[in-house]
Amino acid sequence: MEFNKGQIINLEGGKSAKIISKLGEGGQGIVYSVKIDGKDYALKWYTCKLSNKKEFKKNLQTNIANGAPDSKFLWPLYLTEEINNSFGYVMELRPKNFSDFSDILNNKVRFSSTDTLVTSALNIVNAFRTLHRKGLSYQDLNDGNFFIDVGNGDILICDNDNVTPDGMKNAGNIGGKPGYMAPEIVCGKSHPNSLTDCHSLAVILFKLFCRHDPLMGKAYVDSVCITEKREWELYGAKPVFIFNPHDSSNRPVAGIHPNPIKLWPRYPKFIQDAFIKSFCEGLKDPNQRLPENEWQKLLIRFRGTLLKCPHCSAELCIALVPPGDTLRFDCGSSYSYPFALEDGKHKTPLFPGAKLYSCLTSKNIDDYLTVTGEVIMNKNNSSLWGIKNLSNKIWTFTTKTGELKKIEKGSVIPIANGLEINFDGITGKISK
Missing domain, CATH: 2.60.200.20 (Tumour Suppressor Smad4)
Structure with a gap:
């Protein structure tokens, strides 16, 4: 069912929301702009059939009562009363200065600087560090969850309805989105938890830095048809990182995968090594995945290596320049190390x-x-x-x-x- 402009939706606790407009639609439901007590909010209304609605709703109520783990989460604020055996929840609206993560991946919007890119990565990592410290796991981490201000690196995380105490299977039976799920979930050996979140987080960071799927290379291109079985092999049973130093069978293909070929060399070895560990050892052993505090240290280190030319504002990562060498910019400016x-x-x-x-x-x-x-x-x-x-x-x-x-x-x-x-x-x- 869909709501019309001006329609009133009653909320648990006595308040009501007035439908203003339809903002978007996805596999789970429809998102509307609504007003509550004169203030603008977003309402997500479920149009899909929830397999365990009672437990799903109870988990949402618990999360609302406990409050957001971090200000970066567009956290559920109110639950609606049920209409025709369905319901929804209210959250803060995304400010207009935030872009969809998918628009960044598709190069529709660009970061103002590499420093801002790294700051956004730090914000993402820190938000999930806080979430996990509170004993919660996200369980459905993917590109549709993020909004980013490419001007300053600020981030917002939406679709928090599957956040569940770590170790507990979410009531919605959501395993995650293909390409973001850890291999053990793809193979049916585990349900989502904080360690599978760490895999999904590494995927998000790799896509943020390289604008590409870390497991999509030659093996994917050579697949005549991506069947469910082939996807199970590529992401679950036999995944190979596109920059695996010991296995070149799944390298990015020139002319088809320009982003990772162009961007990977721009990052210092300690960042490359972090991804190599995440997508080599970490694919086989969840305990080898980098925790958020390790990512935080590496990203802070990376940010500290970015030198901006005072004349042309171009950036240079001095970690890519041998110590003692002169730092040179395209405008002709040069500086001693x-x-x-x-x-x-x-x-x-x-x-x-x-x-x-x-x-x-x-x-x-x-x-x-x-x-x-x-x-x-x-x-x-x-x-x-x-x-x-x-x-x-x-x-x-x-x-x-x-x-x-x-x-x-x-x-x-x-x-x-x-x-x-x-x-x-x-x-x-x-x-x-």
């Missing part, structure tokens, strides 16, 4: 415009968004660089003469080889 800040966990290149974040300057802090420092250039001498303290913490360093200097917010630490800086519980050493 920069200093780096090392703290035992991270090695962050220091160059004008580079930023430090809370996770790099404060002990036991995961915050990768709050900027606490920035590398600036002396206005009168371009060869003199320094780190400006943008945090509310006092940093200290010892001069060559042994004097202890305090650096408060707004003050600058000169960048010099061998200098040690005491941040907020973290000590970093500058090296060339």
Whole structure:
């Protein structure tokens, strides 16, 4: 059944929603724009037959009562009363500045920078880290779940109706979307859980970075017809990563798969290695899949290697340039290989415009968004660089003469080889 504009839908708890317009339609149901108490929301109404409606509905009610695990989730807010043996739930509307993930995969919209791309990946990883920490698993992770602001990397996650306590099979009997499901689900050896979420997350990240399916290469192209059995082989029984270093049988095909061929070499080895582990060892052993905190560390490291040219704004990943080599941009600008800040966990290149974040300057802090420092250039001498303290913490360093200097917010630490800086519980050493 479909609703008409102006129709009133009663909600559990006494409120009501007024239908404004139809926003879209999928395999499970129809999404409408509605108003509740004068505010705009989205209503998802189920048009499919739910195999275990009572348990499915009970799980939704529990999730509504517990609230969203993270602000990035467009979480169910209200359940509707039933009409003709069906029902729906209300969630926040997606703001207009967010794009469908599928539009990013199809190159209809593009990120403003590689830095923004990495930030969006960090936001996705962190949202699922929070979800899993709360003892929940998503169970149906795919490209239709994400909206991304390509201008700043912010993300929103929708279709959260299958989120279930980890280890418990979702009441909707949803295994996932083909291409995103872990091999053990495809083969019927497991139901969705946090470890299968980790596989789906790696697929999402690979598609975000390479705009392509990690298991779709020559073997897929050579299949005359993708039958259910052939799909079972490619994604379940005999999956082969397209960049498997020990098996070249499923490489991307030139002229058919341009995106991964073009994009894969643009990423540093430590990012490539993470995908290789995820889609080689991780395909066979779920415990070898990278957890979210490992992805977070790698992505923070990657973001720290991105150098932006102050003249043409082009980006360069200095992890792809051998240490000591000159950094060159297409506009003709060139720079010496920069200093780096090392703290035992991270090695962050220091160059004008580079930023430090809370996770790099404060002990036991995961915050990768709050900027606490920035590398600036002396206005009168371009060869003199320094780190400006943008945090509310006092940093200290010892001069060559042994004097202890305090650096408060707004003050600058000169960048010099061998200098040690005491941040907020973290000590970093500058090296060339």
